[in-house]
Amino acid sequence: MIRAAAVTLLSLMSAGFAAATPMECAKTSRVPVKFICEDATLEGLDKEETRLADLAASGMGMTAAQKKDLSQSQASFRKTLAACRDAKPCLQRTLIERIYRLRQAYADVRSKDAEGTSLGPFIASCPGLDGLLEVTFVNVAPALAFLSWRDRSAVLQQGLAASGARYTGAFGEGEAQFWNKGEQATLELPGRPPLNCKMQEVGAPSTAPR
Template identity: 30%
Template sequence: MRFLSLSVALIVFSTRAFALDPSFDCAKAGSSAEEAVCASDALAALDLELARVYGLAATSDLSSERLNELKATQRGWIKGRDECWKSSLGLEACVGNEYAFRIAELRQGYAGAREGDGPSEGPFPYVCEGMDAPLSVTFINAEPPRAVVGMQDGTRVLVAGPSGSGVRYEGIDMVLHTKGKEAAVEIDGAASQCMQDDIG
């Protein structure tokens, strides 16, 4: 019995020893959202990607006014993320969504944030049958993979689920199934075929 307890203790220790560290010091976590990031490799991976993308945006060729705007919106985002303890989605899901939204927002708004290699890609425009405007899709290839879909009526975060081929991203009222440059989207039960457009 003692050997079993020691083995379990070693497994727990080794799991923690190899946990992913976020961009901030977990010993100084100042909110339940930051504590959730420190307790989850999935959230820590999103935090590291956001830090990378934000760093690229901040060190690109921005005017002082644009840089001040970037810093102010980041402070506002942190305050919003820290309000996730109030969310009906649950703390971890809300924090994950907030990170995904912010990564997509930075990639959309700052060309510098799209440089280098990392788990996020896009945004890519998808032209869909029956839709007046293209979808704007940013992919975050962390675990689990996410797609942030910008539409005329707002932005949604979809999470990858089981799929026979391609990748199927699911949300509350939307499904996006991608395969190469082709995609199928379903919103409130209405389906449409889409194609990734060339970025000019």
């Protein structure tokens, strides 16, 4: 059974994320963007992406071709990240999307979730939505959710909710909202009525990271 994201993410907090000083962060970060080390949210995302990339690279049974694909995709990711310079929305989206791609594509990166801050991707079936919704949660401060379906995606931030977990963020010309409590979830997109969704277990790896 799937627990509410707010409750599930609390289990990750036991592992914790101790924010490093900018100098400490600069020594461990493998991306050429110093601004990341000056922002706790970005530093947390960077640390989790690095952890997942290491797990993917050390995965058992990877062929030479798969290792090459991973290396190339990591290089492309870092180039995209560097191009963001000090634009926090760009840095945040690039980092959390990379976390989603790694978790989606490599089973090994999901093998030690108690040591990290991310969960997912969970699959949500939302009748009326043109495709299955994939949801990845990252427990930084504030907690974030990355939603992806077909060729669309959104980065949402956790806010106050009477029960369960509620995430909101810009989408198109308006705002997207996602609530979940256990297996039940609701997705709201600009100009559309709320969609009732059902969350499923973490999906098996599918395509390689893009």
